[in-house]
Amino acid sequence: MNKKLIDFQQHGDSRGQLVAIEESVDVPFEIKRVYFMYDTTPNVRRGYHAHKDLKQILFCVHGSCKVHLDNGYETEEILLDKPYEGLYIENDIWREMYDFSQDAVLMVLASSHYNEADYIRDYDQFLGYKGIKKV
Numbered sequence: 711m712n713k714k715l716i717d718f719q720q721h722g723d724s725r726g727q728l729v730a731i732e733e734s735v736d737v738p739f740e741i742k743r744v745y746f747m748y749d750t751t752p753n754v755r756r757g758y759h760a761h762k763d764l765k766q767i768l769f770c771v772h773g774s775c776k777v778h779l780d781n782g783y784e785t786e787e788i789l790l791d792k793p794y795e796g797l798y799i800e801n802d803i804w805r806e807m808y809d810f811s812q813d814a815v816l817m818v819l820a821s822s823h824y825n826e827a828d829y830i831r832d833y834d835q836f837l838g839y840k841g842i843k844k845v
């Protein structure tokens with residue numbers, strides 16, 4: 711699976727924690743976009759798509775959520791519950807986000823501007839795009 715969990719440095723002292731993220735230093739791409747989601751409806755599942763050309767790092771900066779990843783051959787469930795931990799995902803991975811805690815804030819750093827044409831929102835198309843035959 712083309713993904714990595716990255717622990718970013720925490721600059722903690724008696725006042726609390728601070729995490730700094732610098733483009734091309736801590737993050738292996740140019741940061742073109744930042745978005746975040748919060749107030750997620752209970753039991754909601756989001757995502758249900760893959761990207762053709764996008765690198766992203768997902769942080770649950772508050773609360774927790776899970777991410778289902780699927781590269782067409784194998785799946786993984788990742789728990790994000792630490793504000794300093796980032797889930798780096800590259801192209802061609804189907805993702806779904808779920809089990810959001812009520813207070814969850816999921817923040818994403820992305821390597822490109824928003825482009826709907828980069829999304830593959832149909833699972834069978836995703837398998838076809840990857841050249842995987844359905845059994």
Ligand code: T46
Nearest residue numbers: 743744745747756757758761766768805807818823824
């Ligand atoms: C991803 C996962 C982790 C914008 O206008 N600009 C943006 O940058 C984004 C991300 C979304 N939108 C609009 C498009 C939709 O009308 O916001 C609405 C919700 O987006 P979407 O249904 O794609 O959200 P999720 O949570 O299913 O997926 C998002 C990202 O879209 C996606 O790239 O990898 O989070």
